[in-house]
Amino acid sequence: MKIYLNTVLLLLTxxxxxxxxENPSSCPSQLGEFIVQEAFPNLSFTRPVDFQHAGDNxxxxxxxxxxxxxxxxxxxxxxxxxxxxxxIESKVDDSGNEEGLLGLAFHPEFQSNGYFYVNYTAGNPNRxxxxxxxxxxxxxxxxxxxxxxxxxxxxxxxxxxxxxxxSFGPDGFLYIATxxxxxxxxxxxNGQNRSTLLGKILRIDxxxxxxxxxxxxxADNPFVNNSEGFREEIYxxxxxxxxxFSFDSSNGQLWVGDVGQxxxxxxxxxxxxxxxxxxxxxxxxxxxxxxxxxxxxALPVWEYDHSQGDISVTGGxxxxxxxxxxxxxxxxYADFVSGRIWxxxxxxxxxxxxxxxxxxxxxxxxxxxxxxxxxxxxxFDDKIYKLAIE
Numbered sequence: 001m002k003i004y005l006n007t008v009l010l011l012l013t014x015x016x017x018x019x020x021x022e023n024p025s026s027c028p029s030q031l032g033e034f035i036v037q038e039a040f041p042n043l044s045f046t047r048p049v050d051f052q053h054a055g056d057n058x059x060x061x062x063x064x065x066x067x068x069x070x071x072x073x074x075x076x077x078x079x080x081x082x083x084x085x086x087x088i089e090s091k092v093d094d095s096g097n098e099e100g101l102l103g104l105a106f107h108p109e110f111q112s113n114g115y116f117y118v119n120y121t122a123g124n125p126n127r128x129x130x131x132x133x134x135x136x137x138x139x140x141x142x143x144x145x146x147x148x149x150x151x152x153x154x155x156x157x158x159x160x161x162x163x164x165x166x167s168f169g170p171d172g173f174l175y176i177a178t179x180x181x182x183x184x185x186x187x188x189x190n191g192q193n194r195s196t197l198l199g200k201i202l203r204i205d206x207x208x209x210x211x212x213x214x215x216x217x218x219a220d221n222p223f224v225n226n227s228e229g230f231r232e233e234i235y236x237x238x239x240x241x242x243x244x245f246s247f248d249s250s251n252g253q254l255w256v257g258d259v260g261q262x263x264x265x266x267x268x269x270x271x272x273x274x275x276x277x278x279x280x281x282x283x284x285x286x287x288x289x290x291x292x293x294x295x296x297x298a299l300p301v302w303e304y305d306h307s308q309g310d311i312s313v314t315g316g317x318x319x320x321x322x323x324x325x326x327x328x329x330x331x332x333y334a335d336f337v338s339g340r341i342w343x344x345x346x347x348x349x350x351x352x353x354x355x356x357x358x359x360x361x362x363x364x365x366x367x368x369x370x371x372x373x374x375x376x377x378x379x380f381d382d383k384i385y386k387l388a389i390e
Contacts, residue, residue, distance in 0.1 A: 051368025096159030158182025257315025
């Protein structure tokens with residue numbers, strides 16, 4: 001995620017849509033006239049970056065604010081009150097515009113064990129922290145801030161490219177997105193370096209422990225018991241800043257929006273052991289033309305360029321809700337800076353169809369779904385939205 005607020009204000013007033021062979025990602029929707037509506041018009045949030053449900057049939061929504069606060073409220077358009085579920089502002093360093101409390105995931109057995117997990121950046125030294133917290137036994141809308149159990153900590157050499165998403169996969173393991181460590185162009189080569197956790201999708205088992213770790217390594221992680229010093233937590237590598245990812249609830253595919261460098265944003269379907277090319281590749285293109293060996297690299301399923309002012313992909317979800325039948329089975333994603341929202345159909349991988357649904361008038365930091373698989377949008381204008389057809 002690139003949070004260029006001054007750029008956002010300029011682009012939102014100047015961008016126009018045009019359909020052309022040179023820029024197919026801007027083709028207008030043939031699915032209907034899409035709009036966005038405030039989902040909870042009586043509520044507002046400071047820099048919302050994640051939207052989750054607990055999977056416990058409680059009809060509650062949890063919104064993560066980058067500053068270090070998680071709010072909970074009833075999934076009702078008329079909701080007028082929210083409760084502070086967790087406040088860890090004192091632990092979180094959000095001094096950089098890509099730092100903060102970035103991700104939330106509820107344990108698959110949350111209803112019985114009360115465990116949930118967060119991804120945040122801390123300072124002194126600058127680092128990513130993956131921790132478990134517990135809900136208060138006396139109040140399901142309150143977490144115990146003293147219950148923190150740190151699972152993983154690793155240094156962040158720069159303030160940007162921290163990844164952010166954490167989510168439990170259909171296999172019950174916790175997946176964690178990490179950026180390449182920041183600056184520009186991956187100066188430390190972390191994307192291709194399997195001895196570091198940076199620039200990766202990690203996968204760990206939080207139900208087992210090994211040695212001094214508060215987690216264990218799944219037996220089928222690609223580098224288990226390797227002799228080269230590769231980190232066994234790695235599930236996939238060669239990523240720049242996989243800010244948002246999700247699992248297709250119908251088939252378990254892992255969809256990742258990987259934020260690009262100078263020219264291209266990409267969408268990947270990530271598989272166990274895959275190398276997604278950064279910093280050899282940016283999208284389908286050689287990032288370093290003089291040293292561009294594509295052997296063994298997994299290329300994206302889609303890319304878009306920066307020519308129309310779209311410069312920071314926000315990964316979304318494959319839609320399986322009931323509200324908009326026209327979107328069934330399509331991957332919905334956006335660009336943070338331009339606010340454009342698209343659908344992507346890769347049912348024929350040789351001929352993907354990317355359709356612009358609309359151009360929102362706000363930066364889009366994240367998508368989320370409720371327990372009924374309906375899609376929501378986190379706007380960096382402090383609101384939560386839903387897609388609709390006029």
